[in-house]
Amino acid sequence: MLDLSPRIDALPFRADAQPHAVVIGSGFGGLAAAVRLGARGYRVTVLEKLDAPGGRAYVHRQDGFTFDAGPTIITAPFLFEELWRLCGRRLADDVTLKPVSPFYRIRFADGAVFDCSGDAEAMRQQIALVSPGDVAGYENFLKASEAIFKVGFEELGDVPFDSWTAMARIVPAMLRLKSYRTVYDFVASYISDERLRIVLSFHPLLIGGNPFTTTSIYCLIAFLERRWGVHFALGGTGQLVTGLVRLIEGQGGAVRCGEEVAEILTQQGIATGVKLANGQTLQADIVVSNADSAWTYKHLLPSIARKRWTDRRIDRARYSMSLFVWYFGTRRRYDDIAHHTILLGPRYRGLLDDIFERKVLAEDFSLYLHRPTATDPSLAPPGCDAFYVLSPVPHLESGVDWSVQAETYRQRIARALSETVLPNLDREIVTSRLLTPQDFQDRLSSHRGAAFGLEPILTQSAWFRPHNRSEEVERLFLVGAGTHPGAGLPGVLSSARVLDEIVPDAKKLERIA
Structure with a gap:
């Protein structure tokens, strides 16, 4: 249960309305948190900077193709099923999850292939x-x-x-x-x-x-x-986002897009609401941040004297790599390509050292190739394929100017794909878009453009990560990749589960005037 300090006791009590929870960000962590809070009696408002919900799970639609911007691998479906049950519904009523086999096809630099699956004997x-x-x-x-x-x-x-x-x-x-x-x-x-x-x-x-x-x-x-x-959600991972938004709205909550939070408001060390970039303020009884944890402390709480997550500590922490993602559609199908393919380059440890330690953009790369139309052809026009290819790259401490380097890097990746698994690719592309580390910072508010927040080393795990219950401000809670337990869909959905332990039910919450 929430530890209510004497400072809160000293504030006037207000019981005239349903307690209000503001959730910053509509990634999976924020949407899951909103559903859980709504099920426990809160009136919930989710605020999203982008023009549509999803955060890193944003959906791009262009030229008849549907591209999931981010997470595409669903490994613990029961965490989604729980959220639907909280609303008296079944996940299967709104979303169809289809098993993917093999889980991943791993292709080594010499062309040898290894299929990872859940079949014990096949493995x-x-x-x-x-x-x-x-x-x-x-x-x-x-x-x-x-x-x-x-x-x-x-x-x-x-x-x-x-x-x-x-x-x-x-x-x-x-x-x-x-x-x-x-x-x-x-x-x-x-x-x-x-x-x-x-x-x-x-x-x-x-x-x-x-x-x-x-x-x-x-x-x-x-x-x-x-x-x-x-598993993969038919219609794309965005179908899960749409379904969660409907659950929130069905509880009486709201998801407001195009609403960027500029600051978390505090009074006597307690979160009392948020100020939007347009100057509007929203009062809240609790605030939940699904924004990047480093961004939350460094940019959304600039006016308080932070004791643990100071700017110095944030800047000295270790952050995950970033990603270069190229979304593209082809006029033909490549039916021999699996849903998930990992194309390994000639180096493993050396490349990872370049990315994580030296923070340089290497000449070689390893790639993750996502072909959702292997499972769901409706994500592309008839006879076409939708893809994205993802290359792990260093975050913005590398000093790479992606406004200059992006197209050159894309061409290198296209050439590598054409010479290996997607023959004549350049002649087949009909639509294309890019996501770079700079976009992770500017568009997704991720510190240093790190795609997954804090790097999951031992000294930045569990208690050493930013806590789900803020150490700096009372009634401020964190969910998502940057807090416990970490990144990945199971991690961010579990971070919302933690709120059940540390946020009181709405009827037990003492109100703040």
């Missing part, structure tokens, strides 16, 4: 084709992943870490599970073949982490995928 066979001696090690790795999953996800994923004692209680479990090791080192302790080490260690990149520095807690993703599979 053993794939492992044996690469390295027969690693089959037993793979089985042991998966058992270890399950053990980490049971603690890291099932027990701790939606537990608020807002005191050091909460962190201290899990130290024995973290030591037992070897969370002090990195993902790559953990995998390497079970697997000898370098290719298989890459196959089993790349998952942190899906949440902004470097496998060579990310805590091995994130090895839980391997079992999470085995447990629930990988």
Whole structure:
């Protein structure tokens, strides 16, 4: 329950209306938070800077093609099903989730292919084709992943870490599970073949982490995928956004787009509402920020004396890589391309060092190619394919001027795709658009253009991340990738779950005048 301090007790009580919760940002964390608060008696207003909801899950529609801007991999459907149940509905009434198999097709630089799937026997066979001696090690790795999953996800994923004692209680479990090791080192302790080490260690990149520095807690993703599979929402991930907005509106809440928050208003150290960029103010009994956590503290709370998340600490923190994303549609179909394909470049560790440590734009790259029309042809005109290709790149500390470099980099990627999996690509493109690290900063308000917020290293996890209950301002709460438990759809949806533990039901909330 919320710890109501004497400062709040000293303020006048107001019981004339339903308590009001303002949610900043309509990414999945913010929308999930709004549904949960609405189910617990709050009148909720979601404020979104962009002209449509979704945040990083914004939807681009052009020339008959539908492009999901961001998340496309759904790995824990029950977290969405929970939100629909809170509103007395079924997810299946509004959204159709279709399993994707293989989960990912990994293509090595020499053209060799490895299909990751949820079929246990098929995976053993794939492992044996690469390295027969690693089959037993793979089985042991998966058992270890399950053990980490049971603690890291099932027990701790939606537990608020807002005191050091909460962190201290899990130290024995973290030591037992070897969370002090990195993902790559953990995998390497079970697997000898370098290719298989890459196959089993790349998952942190899906949440902004470097496998060579990310805590091995994130090895839980391997079992999470085995447990629930990988899914795609027919009509695109944006269908989930649309469905969540309808749930909020059905509860009596509102999602207001084109409404940029300029400042979180405070009184005596308590969040009391927000000021919009147009000068309008909205009063609130609680404020929930789904904005990037560093952006929230550095830009939305500029006028308070922050004790923990000072500008100095924010600037010295480690941030995830950014992304260069090229969305394009083709006049033909490439039916041999899987829904999710990872095209590895000639380097693994060296490229990641360039991105995360040296922060330079390398000459080579590894790519994630998303072809949603493999599962849902309706996302493109008849006979066409919709794609996006994503290249991990350093965030804006690299000094790259993307207004100059973007087209050159796109051409390099197009050439690589044409020479490997998409022959004659340049002649087939009919529509195109780009998203660069600069857009992550300017459009999505992400500090340094980091696509996933804080880097998920051990010293920036759990209690060490910005807390779901703000350390700086009472009645301010954080959800999304930049707080506990972290990035990825399961992470941001779980961050909204945490609110059930730290925000009182509306009828129990003491009102602020």
